[in-house]
Amino acid sequence: MIQLKFFGTRGSYPQSGSSFIKIGGHTSCVGLMIDHHLYVIDAGTGLISLANDLKRLAIKHIDIFLSHLHLDHILGLPFFAPIWEEGFVFNIYSGTAQPYGGIRRCIEQVFQPPFFPVPFEKIPSTVYYHDFKVGTVLHPRPMVFMRTVELDHPNGACGYRFEHRGKNIVYLSDTVHSPELENVFRQFAQGADALIYDAAFTPEEYQEKPTWGHSTWVEAARLAKAAEVKTLYLYHHAPWHTDEQLLEIEHKTRALFPETVLAYDGLEVDF
Ligand SMILES: [Zn+2]
Numbered sequence: 001m002i003q004l005k006f007f008g009t010r011g012s013y014p015q016s017g018s019s020f021i022k023i024g025g026h027t028s029c030v031g032l033m034i035d036h037h038l039y040v041i042d043a044g045t046g047l048i049s050l051a052n053d054l055k056r057l058a059i060k061h062i063d064i065f066l067s068h069l070h071l072d073h074i075l076g077l078p079f080f081a082p083i084w085e086e087g088f089v090f091n092i093y094s095g096t097a098q099p100y101g102g103i104r105r106c107i108e109q110v111f112q113p114p115f116f117p118v119p120f121e122k123i124p125s126t127v128y129y130h131d132f133k134v135g136t137v138l139h140p141r142p143m144v145f146m147r148t149v150e151l152d153h154p155n156g157a158c159g160y161r162f163e164h165r166g167k168n169i170v171y172l173s174d175t176v177h178s179p180e181l182e183n184v185f186r187q188f189a190q191g192a193d194a195l196i197y198d199a200a201f202t203p204e205e206y207q208e209k210p211t212w213g214h215s216t217w218v219e220a221a222r223l224a225k226a227a228e229v230k231t232l233y234l235y236h237h238a239p240w241h242t243d244e245q246l247l248e249i250e251h252k253t254r255a256l257f258p259e260t261v262l263a264y265d266g267l268e269v270d271f
């Protein structure tokens, strides 16, 4: 069984206020529990609340897979309590850091004075860094395979397909869409139990921001249908979209693809 939990579902920057309570305001972070091992995709501010689950489940070892290194996908790292505890072990994987000196250098470069008071190399937990080439198949543990795919996003991004005992979870965020990409994504997501897709924009917003590297709920539905996925999760919500607007987006997407769920902070699903 795979237990999926969304810890942060916003993109770009965290959000708060009375119009954002139902969906939540944390940035990108998803957890997959497989055989009592936790795989985390992206380390946005949602990662901060994941610390409570670790304590409850007495987990000390986590694998973190980053889609890319934009701040909304790594900002949770220095505020993630277990990083500051001896005995915790983290593996951090990235397919997009190599042109910038590798994942270790990128993380240590961002989280050091004067941007952060304690240099990241001084943290007491153990962190192993792994760079990989996007397109390769990762095999982090027995019975867990992860296919990877290149996304179209400024500075690059990587999509993942987790496969475990016939269950498949696909994560495609952050990316634009195009007819060529749709073909690649359709094959990548084919028949998945869950497709978590970058639906940051409305089609109108996409017209205004074509270079921002995000997609729309219409494309999400089109891809989910073409790839015959079981459930589509709308994800990486624009921070300015209120609960009301997002629920309307969910409603409109369901008209195109009925098995659509608007991801929100705290949503848990078992596969
Ligand atoms: Zn993002």
Ligand SMILES: [Zn+2]
Pocket (backbone or CB within 6 Å): 068, 070, 153, 174, 213
């Ligand atoms: Zn990004």
